[in-house]
Amino acid sequence: MAEPSTNTGAGASSGEASGAGVWLVLVVACAAEFMVVLDASVVNVALPTIEASLDFSPAGLQWVVTSYALIFAGFLLLGGRLADLYGRRRVFLAGLAVFTVASGVGGLATTPAMLIVARGLQALGAAVLAPASLTLLTTTFDEGPRRVRALAIWTALASAGGAAGSLLGGVLTEYLSWRATLLINLPIGALALVLAARALTGAHADTPASTADEPPAGRRLDVPGAVAATVGLVALTFAVSGAEERGWSSATTLGALAVAAAGLAVFVVDEGWWSRSPLVPLRLFRLRAITLGNAAMLLAGVCLMPMWYFLSLYMQQGLGLSALLTGLGFLPHTLITVAVGAWLAPRLMGRVPARTLLAAGCLIGAAGFWWQSCIDLTDTYLTGVLGPAVAISIGGGLLNTPLTTIVTSGVTDDDAGAASGLMNTTKQIGGALGLAALLTVATTTTTGNLEDPRQLVAGFAVAFEVMAGLLMLVAVLAAALPAPRPQVGVR
Incomplete structure (x- = not known):
């Protein structure tokens, strides 16, 4: 069956400006996007100080x-569709304002x-801001080398945000x-x-998206869909984020x-069937780029997002590094990911098919995770972290840009926000599910006492092996992704 049209609609709605x-x-x-990702992790190192300061x-x-x-995971789909319905400029500025004000309230909390x-309000602003920022790019830059370059910089900085959060x-x-x-x-x-x-x-930026066959009155927010998606995603995130502590068979988790x-x-x-203006039109899933691309994004999120959690604990509890040194220990991850993702990946995409580059990045990342699984208590930072960090960061930098490009390709401007919200949701849910599942793997393959450094290292080694296997699966999945149209090399 033929794929749906891949006309971006840019010529009709935005054109591509220059200058x-x-x-x-x-x-x-x-x-x-950098602020959004940064704030998901920036307070982690400060938690002991916060506990003492506010008597938590x-x-x-x-x-x-x-x-x-x-709240971030639960409202992403809604945040993505808001930009399509009410204008990208208006929604972006509103999300940024809520996020900024909430940050100030949190910093002054007594x-x-x-x-x-305040953290919940930050997340609400972030859930609007993250998909809106991606929507701005996909509707400002037509498909081609300039969009690839823009998405490469966006994804590289987003990937670096987690590591920068720990360091900062x-x-x-x-x-x-x-x-x-x-x-x-x-x-x-x-x-x-x-x-x-x-x-x-x-x-x-200013005008809400429109379609030829949908009158302005039809561009209403899908309230039932928004409520159902938010309740479902918040409940799912709550269940998996606390399953390790409560147990997967507990009444709270099952409920x-x-x-x-x-x-x-x-x-x-x-x-x-019900909505006349759905948050995520099901027609999007007729595109292989959307269906298979988001499946790949989910599996990649299972690996690349929980990695920061496991490495942070390994460096502090396994290697005995301080919080500050642990943050500095993430510098190679940050610098290499940004350099490869923002500079090398878009240049390679001018010469190598996106799905081939994605597969290569996955295999390099998988090799890095397998290397990381060889950790031992006798290791130092140089022998136990730095080498794998180089391979994982090169792989992550190479796979993120083509994957983001594929997942946002072939979508009209009218659905750009929905596709962006779906991609961000997929990534976040992958990270949440992955962390819960990998922690379960780490504890069930040992005595379950991860406070013992020897058990922690043994359990984390198995988790890194699972990450390596999942990235190899993404490499296989890459072969089934559609081949984007040929592109002129990015200089």
């Missing part, structure tokens, strides 16, 4: 991280409840205060708002999974 204004859009979009209970402290993860609520969190907490990990977003967000207000002008299944089932029915 400094277009690249200012790229700067704004990348800055927003041990059970309550986890919600500083969990509240962000739950009680645990105030900080947790350690430095700010060590030399200033845990509050600085949140307050630093105020000047960055204010500058981004000023630049965004200047850069996001013109039809491609949350049941709510998740019901919410997502209602969402699918609503999208396919």
Whole structure:
């Protein structure tokens, strides 16, 4: 059966501008995505200081991280569709403003409840901001080498955000205060708002998407679908993020999974049969790039996102490094990923098919994870982390750009936000599911006492082996992805 049309609609809705204004859009979009990813991890190193400063209970402290993860994952699909319906400029600026103000409130928090609520509001802004930033790129740059270059920079900075969060969190907490990990977003967000207000002008940024066969009255927010998706995704994230502590067979976990299944089932029915303006039109899944690309994104997220958690604990509890040194230990991951993803990958995509480059990146990353699985308590940072870091970062840098390009290709401007929200949701759910599943693997293959460094290393070694196997599976899946149209090399 023939694939649906891959017309991007750019010529009708936006065209592709040229000059400094277009690249200012790229700067704004990348800055927003970097802040979103950074804040998912920047407070991790500061948690012990936060606990003492605000008198958190041990059970309550986890919600500083969990509240962000739950709301971010739950509202991504809704955030993605908002940009299609109400205009990319308006939605982007609103998300950025909410995120920035919430960061300030969190940095000035005087009680645990105030900080947790602020983190939740941060995540709400982030859930709007992340898909909107990607939508800006896919509707500003037509498919071709300029879009590849823009997406390469965007994905590289997004990948580096997690590592930068650990490094920046350690430095700010060590030399200033845990509050600085949140307050630093105020000047960055204010500058981004000023630049965004200047850069996001013109039809491609200000006007809600439209289609020839859908009147303005039909462009309504799918409230039932939004509620069902949000309830389902929040329940799923809650279930898997706490399953290691509560147990997979606990009533709380099973109840949350049941709510998740019901919410997502209602969402699918609503999208396919009830809604006249669905959050994620099911027609998108007739595109192999969307269906198989998001499957690959899910599996890659299972590996590349939990990696930061396992390596952070290994360096601190296995190698005995301080929080600051652990943050510095992620520098190779950050620098190599950015260099390969932003500079090398788009140049190679001018000469090598995207799916071939994706497969090569997966195999290199898989080799790095297998190397990382050889960890031992007798290792040092140089022997146990640095070598695998080079291979994992090269692989991640090579696979992220072609995968993001494939998953966002062949989509009209009217559905760009929906596709962006779906991609971000897939990645986040992959990370959440992956961390829960890999922690279960790590504990069930040992005595379960990961506080013992020997058991921790043994369990983490098995987790890294599983990551290697999953990336090899993504390499196989890459062969089934559609071949994008030939491109002129990016200089």
